[in-house]
Each structure stands twice: as C-alpha cells, then as structure tokens.
Amino acid sequence: GIQVEQSPPDLILQEGANSTLRCNFSDSVNNLQWFHQNPWGQLINLFYIPSGTKQNGRLSATTVATERYSLLYISSSQTTDSGVYFCAVVSGAGSYQLTFGKGTKLSVIP
Amino acid sequence: DVKVTQSSRYLVKRTGEKVFLECVQDMDHENMFWYRQDPGLGLRLIYFSYDVKMKEKGDIPEGYSVSREKKERFSLILESASTNQTSMYLCASRTGVGNTIYFGEGSWLTVV
Numbered sequence: 001g002i003q004v005e006q007s008p009p010d011l012i013l014q015e016g017a018n019s020t021l022r023c024n025f026s027d028s029v030n031n032l033q034w035f036h037q038n039p040w041g042q043l044i045n046l047f048y049i050p051s052g053t054k055q056n057g058r059l060s061a062t063t064v065a066t067e068r069y070s071l072l073y074i075s076s077s078q079t080t081d082s083g084v085y086f087c088a089v090v091s092g093a094g095s096y097q098l099t100f101g102k103g104t105k106l107s108v109i110p
Numbered sequence: 111d112v113k114v115t116q117s118s119r120y121l122v123k124r125t126g127e128k129v130f131l132e133c134v135q136d137m138d139h140e141n142m143f144w145y146r147q148d149p150g151l152g153l154r155l156i157y158f159s160y161d162v163k164m165k166e167k168g169d170i171p172e173g174y175s176v177s178r179e180k181k182e183r184f185s186l187i188l189e190s191a192s193t194n195q196t197s198m199y200l201c202a203s204r205t206g207v208g209n210t211i212y213f214g215e216g217s218w219l220t221v222v
C-alpha cells in the first residue's frame with residue numbers, strides 16, 4: 001500500500017516563529033488532508049488539498065502531486081497551535097481507505 | 111457544521127466484556143469509519159462502511175465487528191474485550207471518496 005512519511009517527527013518553536021511541515025507519499029493520490037490533533041484527542045480538519053495551494057489565516061498548504069509531497073506552513077505560531085499534525089491520503093481509483101502518516105508533534109512555547 | 115458524535119468519551123471495561131462504541135453523524139454521509147490510535151503506531155483503520163448494511167475490513171479487524179443498520183449510525187463492537195484493545199477509538203464520516211473526512215472527538219477505552 002501507499003506509504004506516507006512526515007517530517008520532522010518533533011518540532012519545538014518559540015511563540016511567533018514560522019514553521020514548515022512536510023508530507024511525502026509514495027504513490028499518486030486523489031485525496032490529501034491535513035489535520036491538527038489537539039491535546040484532548042480531537043482531530044480537526046485543516047485542509048483538503050489533493051493539489052494546489054490553499055490558505056486559511058496563519059496556515060497555508062501546498063501539494064505538488066506530480067512530485068508526491070505536501071507542505072503545511074504555520075506562520076506566527078501561537079501556543080494553541082501545539083499538538084500533532086497529521087497528513088492523510090487516499091490512493092487508487094475507488095479506494096475508500098485514508099492512510100495516515102505518523103504525524104509531527106509541535107510544541108509552541110511562550 | 112458537520113457533527114460526528116461518539117457516545118462515550120471515556121470507558122473502563124473488564125476483560126471478556128462485550129463493548130459497544132456508538133457513532134452518529136448528522137450530515138447524511140455515505141461513508142463511515144472506525145480507527146484506533148496508539149502511541150508509535152499512529153491511526154489504523156479497523157472497519158469502514160460505504161453504505162447502510164455494507165462494511166469492509168480495514169487493516170486491523172481482528173477482535174472487532176461493526177454494525178450499520180441506519181445511515182447515520184455506525185457501531186463498533188468488541189465481542190470479548192482484551193487488554194490489548196486498550197486504545198483511543200476514533201469514528202469518522204464523509205460524503206464520498208473524493209471528499210473531506212470528519213472525525214468525532216474520540217473514545218478512550220481502557221480494558222482491565
């Protein structure tokens with residue numbers, strides 16, 4: 001099956017700093033999502049982005065499907081950005097299964 | 111907003127008990143999923159359902175079964191709970207294959 005690798009596995013930032021999280025995948029995809037898991041376990045949708053670029057406030061994401069990677073940018077980080085960021089993909093025509101990366105654990109310190 | 115509701119946030123059950131985890135979505139989604147999440151292993155798919163009464167095994171179906179009698183409800187059943195099923199369980203739903211998937215808040219299950 002498709003492999004999804006995220007980097008870095010851990011990231012510590014000072015409040016106000018910017019960061020880039022990366023997601024590499026081993027095959028073509030027809031669905032890619034970024035999630036933020038808060039400290040209480042809730043997975044929150046950030047972006048549905050199988051290709052192209054999207055922005056939502058301080059967050060933006062870019063997926064280059066032909067090169068099989070996606071990037072999540074966080075600007076002016078805040079302590080509430082802390083948590084684990086997951087990339088998840090669906091590969092294969094008619095496939096239902098969403099395959100997750102292992103996540104990037106972000107800690108934003110004041 | 112899409113709402114996926116899991117019936118129990120925290121449960122403690124004894125080994126051998128039958129456990130039901132319920133999930134309800136309010137957006138008429140066709141597809142529903144059950145994942146478990148464990149440290150170091152990430153999220154793994156247990157079962158999914160692409161329509162009422164339809165189900166497919168995911169990566170780790172052993173020890174679990176599911177039921178989808180109504181479109182809005184997808185239940186995960188542990189027939190005889192074991193300690194290695196202690197985990198966080200996440201339910202999700204979406205309209206169809208190319209669409210955004212939405213997760214519930216999660217259910218923390220401890221089997222003692």
